Amino acid sequence: MRWRRILIGVDFRTPSLHAARWAAAALGARAELELAYVASPTLAAFDDSPAPTLRTARAGLQAFAETLRAGGGAAGAGNGAPLRVRVHVEAGATVSRLCALARRRGADLVVVGRGPVSTRRGRTLERLLRHQRVPVLVVGAGAPVPAGPVRRVLAALDTAPIGAQVAGAAGAFAALAGDAATEFTLLHVGREGPGRPERWTSEVEGWLRAQGEPLAAELRGAGVTDVARLRVQAVAGVVAPVVLAAAREQGSELVVIGRNGRHAAGATEFGSAARVVVRAAPMPVLVVPPAGERPPRGGPRPDQRERRGLRLIPPTPTPTPPSPRSPIATPTPAPGPCPEPAA
């Protein structure tokens, strides 16, 4: 798993701008960043023509991209290469548009911001997490912008098959850091089985080490040789509080967690443990979806007017091919299950 093309949802509010800065610093050195703004169709309806508003949004996004290029990612680039940033402006329902854009652009990762925790907000974020088929990185407004790739990663592993994907996603961050010392913790939280607790702990830690082996092999393949700082930890308890406590205690800069959805209440939910960690963690949280997951019934809700066949704005024109110095090939949209809104 590699982060080559990263889609960042920007709505011009402080949390999303902060998330974009975080992504530029931590990931911008080896990935292409794509800033995406989705204009609310409700507000576009106040305009006789939405074009001027969308033009203003595009200009704003380009100005922000210029700010990122000027300094937002310089510390993280390391090799002095300028950030590669593109912008996209669309109108429609946020979740379905971001899903479609991620698929169309072949994004490996989606980044979004999160404001302070509130019981009345965050539904869009939760729907996005539920419907995206690629990992989603949620950056809280209070997470400090790193000076470069993250160095301390905590990956919460489940015994479900998703555990390997979570470990792989954590490894992708180590690959970004190169040979700089990256500390990994593979953490499993579960219920102790019958027998002595020490036995349960040693069995689970053995399983965790086995999970870490493919991760270490992948890192070696990526040229990262220093994988000695791999820790495994088995803790009995409730997942979310234990993960949060461990992340705080170890000073983790990133938490990686899978979303199984086994405890999801409906199409907009994505599982209680991941949900609590996303909402409460002070550091960024990477939510990894299960591979081959079928989309929730109905998929993300398209905008009413889109359902009636009215396109508010044509899709972003296909950008020019990447420059010769860009190592990124033009992506071929994967047949992802994230449905395209009705045109």
Place this chain on the structure above:
Amino acid sequence: MTPPETVRVRSRSGAGPAPADRLFTALAEWRRRPEVVRDALELLEAAPLASAGHFRGDLLRRLMDLPSSYWARQPAQYARYRAVVRAAALLRRALPEAERHAFWGDLPPLPRGDAPGDAPADAPADAPRARAP
């Protein structure tokens, strides 16, 4: 760097003037929000890059933090807001590069830890505030 301008307009919602820094703080709360936004728009129409002391245009940035749901309930204010955003964008082009980039910087944390838009704009003043779970 030029110090941020201080623009004062007469508040229609209160007795005294409505300096940018007071509006900057008040926008983070939800009580009487339509009145506060109206005052902020009035100020920004006179000086789109009015500052509360953090960087040029910080008051507009605070206004940009309001949720779409607020503007959907206030279409007249939204039309004024759009005009202010466009005017500010034009003015920013003439600023030195550092100040242009500063506009997109982090805003200071909200005074009580809540984001703008946590409660509906028409909620009564004594309605319970949003709580973290």
